[in-house]
Amino acid sequence: MTLPVRPAVLNSPDYPFSPVDAPIKLDQNESFADFPDRLKAIALERLRHLPWHRYTDLHAESLSEAIAAHDGWSASGTVVTTGSNVLIALLIQLCALGGRVVTVTPNFALYALDARLLGASLTEVPLRDDASLDMDAVIASLGASQSDGPHGVIYIPRPHAPTGSLCALDELERLAQACPGWLLVVDEAYHHFAPDDARELARRHDHVVLLRTLSKAWGLAGLRLGYALASDSVARQLRKLVPPFGVSLMQSVCAQVALEHAGYVRERVATTLQERERMATALQAHPTWRALPSHANFLLIRTPDASAAHAALLAQGVLVRRQDSLHGLQGCIRVTVGTADENSAFLRAAGLGA
Ligand SMILES: *Cc1c(COP(=O)(O)O)cnc(C)c1O
Numbered sequence: 001m002t003l004p005v006r007p008a009v010l011n012s013p014d015y016p017f018s019p020v021d022a023p024i025k026l027d028q029n030e031s032f033a034d035f036p037d038r039l040k041a042i043a044l045e046r047l048r049h050l051p052w053h054r055y056t057d058l059h060a061e062s063l064s065e066a067i068a069a070h071d072g073w074s075a076s077g078t079v080v081t082t083g084s085n086v087l088i089a090l091l092i093q094l095c096a097l098g099g100r101v102v103t104v105t106p107n108f109a110l111y112a113l114d115a116r117l118l119g120a121s122l123t124e125v126p127l128r129d130d131a132s133l134d135m136d137a138v139i140a141s142l143g144a145s146q147s148d149g150p151h152g153v154i155y156i157p158r159p160h161a162p163t164g165s166l167c168a169l170d171e172l173e174r175l176a177q178a179c180p181g182w183l184l185v186v187d188e189a190y191h192h193f194a195p196d197d198a199r200e201l202a203r204r205h206d207h208v209v210l211l212r213t214l215s216k217a218w219g220l221a222g223l224r225l226g227y228a229l230a231s232d233s234v235a236r237q238l239r240k241l242v243p244p245f246g247v248s249l250m251q252s253v254c255a256q257v258a259l260e261h262a263g264y265v266r267e268r269v270a271t272t273l274q275e276r277e278r279m280a281t282a283l284q285a286h287p288t289w290r291a292l293p294s295h296a297n298f299l300l301i302r303t304p305d306a307s308a309a310h311a312a313l314l315a316q317g318v319l320v321r322r323q324d325s326l327h328g329l330q331g332c333i334r335v336t337v338g339t340a341d342e343n344s345a346f347l348r349a350a351g352l353g354a
Pocket of ligand 1: 029082083084085086108157161187189212213214215216221224225226
């Protein structure tokens, strides 16, 4: 019997991740520290006094308001879901079913995976050899008639994953002006670690959407929360596709507590930036490895052999992520910036006696 499943799903690979146990875990770009214990206590106490038998907000309204106030956005333009990865598929459903998804390669795997699963036609524009984004090529890939949409979705991570590079905001502005009829999605999962963000651009253009997450700088990857900052008109349509009552009471309360104590994030980001520079500087002394300049909480490193580098680090208890199966990233591994001790262990394991 053949499974009653669409060929696009049958022919799609599994999500490219297999968990590995290691004492020093620098493979998923998580925060180097857990959500602070005193904040966990506040959240748990608050949860104890709230009714669990009632449905929560239809679309996480009170959490959306708190996020909007924190990020300087409108609550009606803020759409919260259980992780920003959920939004990647929803935005394709919103604008690109039977249409196109345009992105760059190498890239975060999910844009292309979801495009294929949902049967959109996928265009991946290669980055230049120095990992910079070739905006002329992205614009050229959109094709001639740019008037009446919907044509589809364009996905640009900024800072870029997994290279850590940052495209110039005026280049993004150029793209936004060149793509009426498309939804331009700027994935800002790592914006805390970069010198600027794309909110002004998104305010100027109704067809620009930003994706953000509590999984990285906020140290809440286990909570599963992400959100879109969009124009009110796009957000209103997007909400129709978000499962009703999808964000749980637990998620909502924990995130509210985090937002009320956001100072811990600023401190951690400052530490990460210092440590990122220390690692990048130390790596300059490596005989064969070369780290790309990064604006995120990770470094992409080109080595002569990613499999050998990964195994040698793991033998000393340090887990990093291989990236060498991605377009143009032969020999590359990605290491998350961890605690000072973890980073020193990584540098020692790389033969750099830190
Ligand atoms: C980690 C990450 C996400 C986020 O995911 P969540 O589903 O919110 O945990 C989105 N985009 C990129 C590029 C990422 O690296």
